[in-house]
Amino acid sequence: VKDICKDHGISAETITEAGDPKETICEAVEKLKIELLVMGSHSRAALQRAFLGSVSNYCVHNAKCQVLVVKKKA
Incomplete structure (x- = not known):
């Protein structure tokens, strides 16, 4: 990806951090002063999202920068 x-x-x-992905990503955005966060989406079923939550959805609403969510080709 870097290339x-x-x-x-x-x-x-690219960085590696430990912790809850949703919170860790949003913390890294602030710490590193990231301007654009690009994330992939797994397109989970509605029931799975209800129980597990969505990291990308959380980041869209909580990250202190623009977030671009990229879906897998159908």
Whole structure:
């Protein structure tokens, strides 16, 4: 991914953190002053989302930056 971004003049960084994904991602956004968060979506069934929640949905509503959610091709 970093090579693809570099080829298009986009600065990208990969980090690894431990903890609850939703909270950890939003904390990293603030700590690193991220301008755009790009996330994938698993397209889980409604029942799974109700019980497990959606990391991408949480980040869309709580991250202190723009969030782009990319869905898998059908």
